Structure formats: C-alpha cells, structure tokens
Amino acid sequence: MITGVHAIVFTEDSAATREFFLDALGLPSVDAGGGWLIFGLPPAELAAHPTDERPHHELYLMCDDLHATVEEMARKGVEFTRGIAEERWGLTTAFKLPGGGEMGLYEPRHPRPPSAGGDAMASPP
Numbered sequence: 001m002i003t004g005v006h007a008i009v010f011t012e013d014s015a016a017t018r019e020f021f022l023d024a025l026g027l028p029s030v031d032a033g034g035g036w037l038i039f040g041l042p043p044a045e046l047a048a049h050p051t052d053e054r055p056h057h058e059l060y061l062m063c064d065d066l067h068a069t070v071e072e073m074a075r076k077g078v079e080f081t082r083g084i085a086e087e088r089w090g091l092t093t094a095f096k097l098p099g100g101g102e103m104g105l106y107e108p109r110h111p112r113p114p115s116a117g118g119d120a121m122a123s124p125p
Helices: 014-023 066-075
Strands: 029-031 037-039 060-062 080-087 090-096 102-108
Touching: 014 029, 014 037, 066 080, 066 090, 066 102
Parallel strands: 060 102
Antiparallel strands: 029 037, 080 090, 090 102
C-alpha cells in the first residue's frame, strides 16, 4: 500500500537548499518540470516516540559512520549546529540548512527493518 516517503523541507531560500542537497549531500535528483528538483533518498524507516511536549515530526538523515560523514560534510562547508552525542540507539548530530533551520543526522545502532518494498536494509555491525 505505501510505496515511499515524500518529505518536504520548507525553507526561506529553496534554491540554496536545493544546491546544498546536490553539492553538499550528493543526493541524486530529477527535474519534475520547470527546474523543480525532486531528490532521491535511500531506504527510510519510521518510528513513533512518546512525548510530553507538543506532538511534532523530526527528519534525520542516516549514515553508516557518523564521524566520517561529519568530516566529509565539514570539508564541503557544512556547518554543524550540535556536537556528536551518543544515545542509547545511536550517534546523533545536526547541521544547518542554508535556507534556515537544521536537519538531524545519525548513525543508527539499532536493528534496521526491511523496507516496505521488501528489500532488506543493512543492519549495523
């Protein structure tokens, strides 16, 4: 029934954010018409967490080696807004988006589910 996830990043400078996704993150893209880029992402996962705060959504990109990914992104001029933190479920940080806001980045250390399409996702060592 579900074939994928389409996440939207609302930003004050969409052109700079699209350029960032292309250059700094190296995401593949297609032109959906008129220069409107849609970016491809690797398999995704979805979790539901309890909160005592206002219900909300968060978006994290995942990587296999957070320290190496942070170093590579920093060489490309990416500004990190938080230091690397070790959580029970993995390592986390966040980086600044050029059009405002930040995006999370983490190295999962929990079992990874198969994708909804049936492809098995790699489990961390």
